[in-house]
Amino acid sequence: MNHTTILNQLDSEAEKIVAKYDEKRAATLMLLHLAQDKIGSVTPEAEAWVSKWTGVPAVRVREVVTFYSMYHQKPVGRRHIRFCTGTSCMLAGHEKILDHLKKKLGGEGKISLEEAECLCACETAPMMQVDDDYHGNLTEKKIDEIVDQLK
Amino acid sequence: MEPILSRNFNVKDAWTLPVAESRGAYQTARKVLTSMKPEDVTAAVVASNLRGLGGAGFPTGKKWQFLPKDSPKPVYLVVNADEGEPGTFKDRYILERDPHQLIEGILISAFAIKSRKAYVYVRGEYAEPYRRLQSALDEAAAKNYLGKNIFGTGFNLEIVAHRGAGAYICGEETALLNSLEGGKGYPRLKPPFPAVVGLFGCPTIINNVETLACVPPILKNGAGWFAGLGSPGNGGTRLFSVSGHVKKPGVYELPMGTPLREIIYAHAGGLRGGRALKAVIPGGISAKILTANEIDVKMDYDSLKAAGTMLGSAGVIVMDDTASIVKALYYAAKFFAHESCGQCSPCREGTGWAYKIVRRIYRGEGSLKDLDTLLALAKNMEGRTICVFADAAAWPIQSYITKFRKEFEEHINNKHEARISKFETISKF
Structure with missing residues (x-):
């Protein structure tokens, strides 16, 4: 249509x-x-x-x-991830988790990733948002579980 | 201390109306609307020493009194739920866990300022908080706590929940108005202040979520009670958002004026792994940083101002001795460069250049001269723009470099190579 x-x-x-x-x-x-x-x-x-x-x-x-950062002129993936790069997430070591996420997503094709400014869930740092939902206290293992469910 | 703003945060389903009602929701609004005059409500808020809890700390009752007395135009109440200050997450707790407390606060406040229509501007990324709020609004309207002839008093109020779309600057109240009107989030020149010329050119009061949530308890227990909870001129309690290298990050409701040391060690459990404290940002990323020797300060607007920083949004970010201040400034500079709205040259250019220079230092390609260039740049950003965003961008630069200059110099001299984060990119996998 x-x-x-x-x-x-x-x-x-x-x-x-x-x-x-x-x-x-x-x-x-x-x-x-x-x-x-x-x-x-x-x-x-x-x-x-x-x-x-x-x-x-x-x-x-x-x-x-x-x-506004939330509007996209080109389609993003079927699922869209905003990964928080705010100060508290940085202090919680978000870079290692982000690298792991990128590796895990490699070649997927249906998921897009955006490095976002503070999503204001610092008590659960490091955290990210998948479409509407917040996921916090991320570890490499948790990233694997979340991404596997998205695929 | 008996929790006030957070008393329902851990009550199951407190965001639904039946549970909220069982906890006393809307009883104060009923009492106020059926027995008080709007002027008396405003007088109580003035006497309570309630100050704007979004970050500016302006006395709330005084703000309400700026409304013109006999304007033929409608008065709007706009609720600032565009929480975005890095290190702050307390408004999300209210929206998600106790939206009826906010709605009751809006109802009483709208009655006080004679507004028939309120808009709640919720940050775009807060999809679930927005849904909870909308659901609570629908429930309240179905029971006629909102709508026409509320409590049979003839008072009408409609509340519209609205979503932003991802722009930190829209937390600035005049940018929020432009955004709510359907435009870019560009702050407006003041005066005229929104109380005189605000939303759609009409008199408008803009208050933060936490501020409005304080209004029902003030009217329930009295202005004197509320004023007595805090420190002089700083009434009530505060929701402190504590994050970073503490054992128990979270939202802590404590009296205004609680010492920072107590917040970190007695409430947030102290530092992870028993490490030593290095620095604390006391009021969201815009606030000047405090060193480990500066934490015996009372957390209220006046005490932190006297200490050369600010309470701001009360977002406390704690750093232990493993934290790199150079890296922290890199991430702060990236944030401000990304979020500058671009309207004023000193800010648009200043945040961009600050980011480039800090990035150069962070990557190990900087020179010692860069530090003074950054300080000069920051000085030239302060007080030269329409809103305080440029000042907020300057303060981390000034305080991190001044208080941790040796660390910056060592980083430069040792040519550290550091990883660079991508800037505003969407990658597809």
Whole structure:
């Protein structure tokens, strides 16, 4: 299915989101999240769709997409990992775990990895986020278990 | 000490309404809405010495009093749940474990400032906390703790949960407003302050999650009780996020003004493996670092300011003698370079150059001259930008180099080769 068709099917959901805000432009971030969740990235079609709903010119939507780290203009993997590189994770030795994760993921093809700034779960350092979920107190063994489940 | 903000953190399913109600949720809001005047609520918050717990420490009641008295425009309450200060994780605990405490705080505060609509801006990565909050909002609305004619008083309130999308700067309150309005998270020039011209150009109060969670206990037990818990001018308790090289990292609720030494050794269990303390960042990555000799300081806004650093978000990062301060500065500089919004030149260029120079030093390619260049650069970033991000980026540079200069010099002279982390890259496997 092409992106525009998928997006048009989200119109009723978009209408509900826009109605929550006193000015419809405020729905921009939430609509971008919704579009990205459904089509895997924020494509020009998605920007046009958000523009249609918010009245924000598409070029301004593009500015927003490129400003925030969670929006992706190209599809990421089927599963996306954000690995925390904050100070507390560094102190907990995240580099060794990250190296192990990269080795473990080698050649997988369906999982993408991003080195993220502090995800604010420092009490469980070193930690990472797989899609929505936080995984903390990581060890090489724990990485193996998590990645095996993802594959 | 009897826990106040954290009293439900370890109660099973306290994030659901039936359990929250069994623990007393919404009883204070009912009492306040049915028996008090908005002005009296604000007066109580003023008297409690509650200060903004996001990091700035501005007196909360005073902030509320900045609202214009007779504006024809709607008043908004915006909740800053964009927790992102490295080393801080306390707001996540409230959102995940006791969202009704926050919602009750929003309800009472909105009543006080005569707001009919509140937005909660939750950091984008906090997917589960956002879901818990949304679920709690739905439950509260279904029981008419939110919505129209709450407790039969004629007071209406709608709360919208909103998600950010991954930008530290949106924790700055005016950047948050621009982001909430659907734009880039660029901070705004002040004045005008948000209390006068805020969300959609209307009067707006922006308060942190933990700050608002303090409001129900203040109204329940009295402003004097709350003020008496802390130190002078710094009311109540604080959720200290403790991480790094301690035996028991976690969130500790303690009175404002608890000595840092006590937090590290009595509460967080002391250092792992019995190692020696080297340094502590007392209030999130932006706060100036303290050496092992400087930890006999009270953890409140005024005492830490007097000690040349800040309480900030109360994110305590502990480093033992195995930690490299050069490496710590490398990671801090990387963070600030990545997160500068790019609006002001001193910050956009300054954080970029600081990162490049620190990286050079860290890799063993630096010169002793670089240290003074960094200090000069940091000085030129301070106080020259729209928001305090540039200052926050300057403080680690200044304090790490000044307090640990010998370690930097040794690192440079010994030509250490250090591993470089990738900067803002997504790799596909």
